[in-house]
Amino acid sequence: MSSTDLVPASGAQAVQTVARTDDRQFLTFRIGEEEYGLDILRVQEIRSYEAPTRVANAPMFVKGVVNLRGVIVPILDLRIRLGQPSEYNAFTVVIVLxxxxxxxxxVVDSVSDVLALSAEEIKPRPEVPAAMDARFITGLGKIGDRMLILLDIEAMIKSPDFGLVD
Incomplete structure (x- = not known):
């Protein structure tokens, strides 16, 4: 950004194009009709879906494992875990965390984009029965007409339901 990017033109107010320091960034993705967001700092990469090697006696939502550059990575189908139908197509992706x-x-249906949300745009999680345990929801993000369910992916992965972390 050059120094002229912030200089007002003929008395107009300067417009700053960089994100505010209080914004949090979220990777947004879809599962069924719902749009979710998770902290972008947890994301390592996004990959197209490839069938993993199945692991015997694993829960249905654990699709198996893949070898990612020498690291054995468990692949969890978040759609199955959240009680949604699981259909694999060209948009199905794996978010590596x-x-x-x-x-x-x-595994999610598709990835949308990365959004910066200010504290004002993040609302507290609702206190209503949900298909998903509310302890994994940090809040709701509202941008215009869009509503994002913001996930605490670390709490979800650490939960005994997943059985991945001691």
Whole structure:
């Protein structure tokens, strides 16, 4: 950014194009009709879906493992875990996360974009019964007409339901 990027033109107010320091960035993705967000700092990479090697006696949402540059990565189908139908197509992706000292992949329907949300745009989680345990929801992000369910992916992965972390 040059010094002229912030100079007002003919008395107009300067417009700053960089994100505010209080903004948090979220990777947004879809599962069914819902849009979710997770902390971008947890994301290592996004990969197209490839069938993993199945692990015997694993829960249905654990699709198996893949070898990612020498690291064995468990692949969890977040759609199955959240009780949604699981259909694999060209948009299905794996979000590779670095969570709780582990590398884990989660299968989602599609990835949308990265959004910066200010504290004012993040609302507290609702106190209503949900298909998903509310302890894994940090809040709701609201941008215009869009509503994002913001996940605490670390708490989810660490939960005994997943069985990945001691």
């Amino acid at each position: 670095n969570v709780a000292g582990r590398v884990v992949g989660i």
